[in-house]
Amino acid sequence: MRLFFSSGSPFARAVRVALRETGLLPRVEEVETTLRDPRSSLLPHNPVGRVPTLVLADGTALTETALILPFLDTLGGACRLLPPGDLRALADLGRVLGTMDGMAVWNRELRRPAAERSPGVIALEAVRTNRAADALEAEAASGGWALDEPPDAPRIALGCLLGYAERRHRAWTWREGRPALSAWFDAIAARPSFAATIPPVSGI
Template sequence: MQLVSSPASPFVRKVRVLIREAGHEADVTETPVATTPLAPAADALAANPTGKIPALIRDDGPAIYDSRVICRYLDSTWSAGLYPEKRLWEVLTLEATADAILDAAVLVVYEGRFREAPLQSWIDAQWAKVTRGLAAIEARWMSHLSGPLDMSQIAVGCALGYLDFRHGERGWRGAVPELAAWGDRFAERPAMQATAPV
């Protein structure tokens, strides 16, 4: 299998962490691309008509895309157990919350990078989604994050890592100290260390 990727993408990182936690690095070849919303890479477009990454090119079927779809597929293929049936709806909801934080945080970056005159009200609205998502995780999900490893923990860990990588100056940690401390511990996992953006 081939993963169309970028080392700075937090959505790609989710997949890369899952691959390592499942012990299947040898089964997936990573193909890094330089892609942006304004100039999508040809490899990304060939695998996903929207040009977004990650995309997974399979040996036995069409390419699949969206990090959640790829993660579910790999977890099922390898019986990795990162979407446990007994906690499935909680795992999916927490993963969706982490992905929503990432969606908003990435849009803040894009707004500043690709618009000549960034729209501050848009940036503020996106950042409000980030802070609400973080607050909800700290208020409702800390016991879940302390449980056995599942995909929602990987998603949250990648979201927090991206906030440090692109938005550390915003001081998000001060509002959610318990979650930030959990993120620091989770970031010590070998799979997180191996996939940290540079």
């Protein structure tokens, strides 16, 4: 199997972390690729051109973090990412990935030339992202999101969301007023799986 990824993508990073936490990495070749590029090495396998894309032995290409993480659970790894029947885990994963998607939209707007940015989109996604982060802070402060050993899919995704904010979306001062979430992130970021997949710093 081959996993196509971009080092700056939090969606792809979540799968890369999961491969390391489950012990499945030796069975998968990681292939860094370019995005929004007509010459991307990903396009012959996935014309959508999105990462992460996991190409199976028969050529089937799975796209989207929300699909790949449950698939990894079928491969007999060292731990499960989404325990069967755990609706809370599914709900948490969906909420984190939804927040990640909104932050990515916000980030893309900030990367446009100033005259092409949509203030309305930026304001909407900033409010949405902060609202979600405030809810996560309240949950972490009351004992929620305790770190499993190893972390499950929602916790991996949340670590990647905050890691993206830390290094790729620094326009958002997410730590301000969120001490519990900050401490939570510092703990999960110290895991070897996260240390091995740190995204490059962006100018945003």
